Amino acid sequence: MRRHRFAGPIIIAAALITVGSAFSMASALPTAQHAETSAANTVVDEGKQIFLRGCSSCHGLNAEGSGIAPSLIGVGGAAVDFQVGTGRMPMADMSQQAMRKRPVYNAEQTAALAAYVASLAPGPAVVDPASINWERDGNVANGGTLFRTNCAMCHNFAAQGGALTNGKYAPTLMGVEPKYIYEAMITGPQSMPKFADTTLTPKDKADIIAWIQAANKEPAQGGASLGRVGPVTEGLLVWTLGLGLLIGVAVWLATKAR
Amino acid sequence: MTNSVERFQDPGLPAHIHRKADFDERAAKRAERQVAILFLLSALSTVGTIYSYIFVKSSAKVYLPIMGEQQVNNLGIGIGLAGALFFIGMGAIHWAKTLMDDTEVVAERHEFRSSDEDRAEFVETIKERAGTAQLGRRSLIKKTLGLAVGLVGLSPLVLLRDLGPLPKKQLEQTSWKAGTYLVSDPMGRRIKAADLEVGGVVQVLPELAPGQERTLENTGTDAVLLIRIRPEEFNLSPERLSWTHEGIIAFSKICSHMGCAVALYEQQTKHLLCPCHQSTFDVTRAAKVIFGPAARPLPQLAITVDNEGYLIAKQGFTEPIGPSFWERNSA
Numbered sequence: 001m002r003r004h005r006f007a008g009p010i011i012i013a014a015a016l017i018t019v020g021s022a023f024s025m026a027s028a029l030p031t032a033q034h035a036e037t038s039a040a041n042t043v044v045d046e047g048k049q050i051f052l053r054g055c056s057s058c059h060g061l062n063a064e065g066s067g068i069a070p071s072l073i074g075v076g077g078a079a080v081d082f083q084v085g086t087g088r089m090p091m092a093d094m095s096q097q098a099m100r101k102r103p104v105y106n107a108e109q110t111a112a113l114a115a116y117v118a119s120l121a122p123g124p125a126v127v128d129p130a131s132i133n134w135e136r137d138g139n140v141a142n143g144g145t146l147f148r149t150n151c152a153m154c155h156n157f158a159a160q161g162g163a164l165t166n167g168k169y170a171p172t173l174m175g176v177e178p179k180y181i182y183e184a185m186i187t188g189p190q191s192m193p194k195f196a197d198t199t200l201t202p203k204d205k206a207d208i209i210a211w212i213q214a215a216n217k218e219p220a221q222g223g224a225s226l227g228r229v230g231p232v233t234e235g236l237l238v239w240t241l242g243l244g245l246l247i248g249v250a251v252w253l254a255t256k257a258r
Numbered sequence: 259m260t261n262s263v264e265r266f267q268d269p270g271l272p273a274h275i276h277r278k279a280d281f282d283e284r285a286a287k288r289a290e291r292q293v294a295i296l297f298l299l300s301a302l303s304t305v306g307t308i309y310s311y312i313f314v315k316s317s318a319k320v321y322l323p324i325m326g327e328q329q330v331n332n333l334g335i336g337i338g339l340a341g342a343l344f345f346i347g348m349g350a351i352h353w354a355k356t357l358m359d360d361t362e363v364v365a366e367r368h369e370f371r372s373s374d375e376d377r378a379e380f381v382e383t384i385k386e387r388a389g390t391a392q393l394g395r396r397s398l399i400k401k402t403l404g405l406a407v408g409l410v411g412l413s414p415l416v417l418l419r420d421l422g423p424l425p426k427k428q429l430e431q432t433s434w435k436a437g438t439y440l441v442s443d444p445m446g447r448r449i450k451a452a453d454l455e456v457g458g459v460v461q462v463l464p465e466l467a468p469g470q471e472r473t474l475e476n477t478g479t480d481a482v483l484l485i486r487i488r489p490e491e492f493n494l495s496p497e498r499l500s501w502t503h504e505g506i507i508a509f510s511k512i513c514s515h516m517g518c519a520v521a522l523y524e525q526q527t528k529h530l531l532c533p534c535h536q537s538t539f540d541v542t543r544a545a546k547v548i549f550g551p552a553a554r555p556l557p558q559l560a561i562t563v564d565n566e567g568y569l570i571a572k573q574g575f576t577e578p579i580g581p582s583f584w585e586r587n588s589a
Contacts, residue, residue, distance in 0.1 A: 145444050149461050153521040153533055164524060165531060165538065165549075188457050191524040193485070198453035199442060199460045224325045257277050257289075257355040 017094070047116025050109055054090055063120055068094065075187060076123020077114035082183040084110045096167040097190060124186045129179040137203060138210020146208050150195065158228040159215050164191055174216055178209045271362055279356050289356035296349030303341030310334025429586075430578040432464075432510075433480045434559060439465035440484065440508070440569040443477075448568045449484070451503055457525045460484040462508070464571070479579060481511040482559055483521055484569070487528060491542050498544050501560035501572065508559040509545050512580040513537060515552040530556070553582065 052061065058069035065071030072079070083089040084105055088098035105113065114126050148157065154170035156162045161172035168191050173181065182205055188194035197205070226233040279286040314331035321327055372380075393400060439448050443461040454460060462482045466472060489505040501507075509530070513520045518534035523541075529548070530539040537550030545556040557579050560572035578586055 149443050153519065162533075164522065165527075165529065165536075168524065188525055191526055193523050193525040194455050194458040196453065196455045196458055198455075199449060199458065204445065220326055253351060256360075257279070 043112050043115045044119050045116075046109075047112035047114070047119075050105065050113050051116055054104070055113075063117060072117050072120065074121040074123045075117060077118035077126040078124035078183040079187040079189065080114040080117045081110060081126040082180055082187055082189055084113055086180055088189070097169060100171065124183070127179050127182045127186075129177070132178050132182055132202075132206055132209060134178055134206040134209040134213065138206040138208075138213075140207070140210045140214045142204075143207030143209070143211030143214075146200070146204055147211050150200065151208065154192070156229060159212050160227055160229050162229075173212050176212070178213070181209050181212060271364070274361055277356065277360065286357065289352070293349045293353045293357070296345045296352060300342050300345035300349065303338045303345060305338075307335050307338030307342060310338060429580075429583055432575055432579060433476055434464050434482075434571050434574040436571060436573045438571045438574075439564075440482070440561065440571065441465045443481065450567045451506060451563050451569055452567060454484065454486045454506055456486050456488055456505065458486050459523050459525075461511070461521065478517075479512065481519060482508050483511045483523070483530070484508050484561075485523060485530075485541055487541065491528065493543050495544070498558060501558055503561050503563060503569065506561065506569070507541060508561050509539075509541075509556040510559065510575065510579040511556075513552060514547075514554040514556060515550070515581060517580045520556060 051059075051063065055063075055072075058066060059072050060066050060069075063072040065073075080089075083098070085103060085107075087101040087103040090104055091098045092101065103110070111126070117123075118125065147159070151159070154162055154164065155173055156170075159173040161170050163169050170192070184192060185195040185200065185205055185208075186197065195205075200208075226237065277285075279289045310331045310333075314334055316329060316331055318330040319327050320330050320333065322333075388394070440460075440462045441448055441464070443463045446463075446465075448465065449460055449462065460483075462484050463472070463477060464480050484506060485508075486504075486506045489502075492499060492502065492505070492507070494502070509520075511519050511521055513532045513534065515532065515535055515537050518532050520530055520532040520537070520539065522531035522533055523529075524531070528541045530541055530545065531537070532539075532550065532552065535551050537552035538548050539545040539552070539556055540548050544558055547553070547555060557575045557577050559575060561569055562572045564570050
C-alpha cells in the first residue's frame with residue numbers, strides 16, 4: 001500500500017501541534033510560586049505573562065492572531081472573561097467549536113488576562129454581575145419576545161441550543177450565569193454575532209436574561225421533559241421504546257400457549 | 259411443452275395439538291389462577307388510581323431517575339389507570355390462550371347472492387311502498403323533492419370560489435418604500451448606522467406610519483436582517499455594493515425556498531442558514547446559495563442613511579420576497 005506523498009509532513013505537523021499545545025497547556029497550570037513572584041508586578045504584566053505561556057502559541061506573541069486563531073486586539077476584557085471564565089479557552093483540541101468545560105485558570109488569572117487583552121485596544125469591558133440587575137429590572141414577558149426574535153433561531157425556542165453547520169452548534173443556555181450570557185451578547189463569541197448595547201439596550205438584555213432564568217426554573221409538569229427540544233427526542237422515544245413495547249406485546253399475542 | 263400442471267393434494271389442516279391445560283387439570287387450575295391474578299391486579303390499580311386522586315396531596319413530590327421531580331398523585335393516577343386497562347387486556351388474552359376452546363373450525367363462505375324469494379320480496383316491498391306514498395299521483399311533491407335534492411349539490415360548487423380571487427400583485431409587494439426607516443424588531447427603535455458593530459446583527463422591520471398597526475402578514479413579508487461586516491470582505495457587483503452602507507447589508511429574512519425565517523447567522527463564516535431545510539447563503543456574495551434546496555439568493559434591500567445617520571431604505575425590494583409562485587416573473 002502506497003502512502004500519500006503528503007502523509008509524512010502531515011503526521012509530523014500534527015505531532016508538533018499536539019506536543020506543542022500539550023506543553024503550553026501544561027506550562028500554563030497555576031503554581032503557588034508564580035503567584036508570589038508576580039505579586040509585585042502589575043495585573044497587566046501578569047496577564048501578559050500568562051498570555052505568552054498559555055495563549056500565544058495560537059493567538060500570536062502580540063495577540064495579533066494567526067491562521068488558526070483570531071486576533072485578540074480590540075476584543076476587550078469581556079471576551080476574555082467569557083472565553084476563559086467558561087473554560088472554552090484554552091481549547092482542549094483543534095475541533096470546530098470550543099465547548100464549555102472546567103476553567104483552566106482561576107478567577108484572579110482570568111482577570112489578569114482580561115486586563116492584558118483590554119490594554120491592547122479598547123473593547124467591551126468585563127461585565128460586573130451586580131450591574132445587570134435582571135432580577136429587579138428584567139421583564140420576563142418582554143424578554144421572551146426579544147429572545148424569540150433575536151436568539152431562538154440558533155439557541156432553540158426553549159434556550160436548549162441547536163445545531164449549526166460543520167459540527168458547530170449553539171450551546172444550551174440552561175445553567176449559564178447571567179454575566180456570561182451578557183458577555184456573550186456584547187462580544188459575539190465564535191459563530192455568534194454581536195448584539196451591542198446600542199442595538200439591544202442593557203434593559204433589553206436584562207429582560208432576555210430574566211426570561212432565560214425563568215425558562216431555567218420551568219418545572220417539567222408533564223414528566224420527563226426529554227430535553228425540551230420538541231419532536232426529535234419525543235419521536236425517538238416513541239419509535240424505539242414505544243414501538244419496541246408494541247412489538248413485544250404483538251409477539252406475545254401471537255404465540256400459542258403450550 | 260404441455261400445459262398440464264401436476265395437481266398436488268390439499269394438505270388439509272395440521273393435526274390439533276392439545277395444550278397442557280386441556281388434559282392436565284392442575285395446569286388448567288394454574289392458568290385459572292394466573293388469569294384471576296391479572297384481573298385482581300387491574301382491580302388493585304383502579305383502587306390505586308382512586309386513592310391517588312382523593313387522598314394524595316398535590317404537593318407531595320417524589321424524585322425519579324430520568325424523570326426528575328414528579329407529583330406523586332399524577333404519577334399514581336397515570337400508572338394506576340394504565341395498569342387497570344393493561345391487566346384486563348392481559349388477563350383476557352391469557353384466558354383465551356390457555357383455557358378457551360382452541361380447536362380449529364372450518365367455516366365455509368356462504369353464497370353471496372340472496373335467495374330468489376328474498377329478491378322478489380324486496381322488489382315487491384319497494385313497489386308497494388312507492389304506491390302507498392302516492393309518489394306517482396302527487397307530482398308536486400315529486401318535483402319539489404327533485405329540486406331540493408338537486409340544489410343541495412350546488413352548494414359545494416359555490417364554495418369553490420374560495421380558491422380565488424387571484425392575489426394579483428400582492429405577492430410581489432412589501433411595506434418597504436424609498437425612505438422607510440429601519441426599526442428594530444420587536445422594540446421598534448430607529449437604528450443609527452454607527453450603532454451596529456462589525457460582526458453585529460439586528461432584526462428589523464419597516465417603521466409604521468402613525469396609527470398603523472403591525473399585522474402578522476406584514477411581519478411575515480417585511481422581516482429583514484441587518485448584518486455588518488468589514489466592507490473589504492464584500493464580493494459584490496458595483497450595483498449591489500451601492501445598496502450597502504459602510505459594511506451594513508440588509509436581506510429579506512424570508513427564505514426563497516419555502517418561506518421560513520432565515521436568521522441563523524454564523525459571524526465567523528458569514529453564512530446565513532435557514533433552519534427548515536439547511537439552505538445556506540453567503541452574505542459576502544449577496545446571499546448567494548452555497549448549499550441546500552433554495553433556488554435563488556435572498557432579496558437584498560438597498561439601504562442608506564438620512565441626514566442624522568439613521569438607516570433608511572433606498573427603495574423597496576426590486577424582486578418578490580419569499581418562495582417561488584406560479585406567476586413570479588424571474589426564475
